[in-house]
Amino acid sequence: MKILLVDGTIIGRKTGAVLEQVKTYIEEFRPEMELEILHLSDYEHQFVDGRPSSEYNEDMQEMVRRFNNADGYIIASPIFQGSIPGVLKNAFDMLHPRTMRYKPVSIVANGGTYQHHLVIENQLKPILDYFRCLVTPNYVYTHTSHFDDSNSITNEDVHDRLRELARVFVEYADMSQHLSKETIDEH
Template identity: 85%
Template sequence: MKILLVDGTIVGRKTGAVLEQVKMYIQEFRPEMELDILSLADYDHQFVDGRPLGEYNDSMQDLAHRFNEADGYIIASPIFQGSIPGVLKNTFDLLHPHTMRYKPVSIVANGGTYQHHLVIENQLKPILDYFRCLVTPNYVYTHTSHFDIDNNIINEDVHDRLRELARVFVQYAEMSTHLSKETLDKH
């Protein structure tokens, strides 16, 4: 099972640090899962404007292909100005509506204020619901104070919540393998 761990920004290190930790915890529960970190910073982004996928550059086509080939996702996003980064939203806009359907997704996010956790509920979850993902009920929001100067997570409660997120994600991933994909092939 291929799981894409998406670093949904092109700046900063905290989001990537959280993903690395989640990756370690998933490996503890299910070492045979193929875990691949995808950093949006590694792509040559174009604004998505509704044209066919084949008209975007190779980098954007590769990005869409990697999403399409994955069996599940961990979406990591910083919160900027009370919102997800534009580059992450642009990536979602690139994807076909069936790309993530019935695939498991967990969310981790980080921000500078404790109130920004609501962005997950008000922005990310509705987008993922549109894609009909199997969104795990537990997400983890981290605050700047949860990291040391080298972006290591120093808060034990955060570690506990990330372990639990990984455990639940693995269960959702196993459940997703039993869902019929037949209806997808007809549409």
């Protein structure tokens, strides 16, 4: 199975650090999974405005190909100004509605206040529900205080929750293999 781990920001290091830790834990549970990190910061983004996908630059088309080719996703997002980054929403807007259908998805996020975990419930989950993803019930939200100066996670409870997220994700990935997949037409 190909799993795309999406670093949903173009700035900062904490989101990527959480994603790397999840990758490590998934590898412990299921070493045969093909795990690939997609850093949105590696792409030249264009605003999605409804034109045909062939009219976007090669980076945008490559990003869509990587989403299409994946069998599951870990979505990592920082919370800025009480919201997900615009670049992450723009990436979702580029995808066909069936791209992520019946594929497993886990969510990790980080922010500077404890209250911003609700952004996952109020913004990310509805987007993923629209795509009809198999969203695992346990997401992990980290706070700035959970990291040291080198952006390593120092909180053992966070590590325990990330391990549990990885365990549940691989179970959802197994379950998703038994669901019929619809073919996705390029748009």
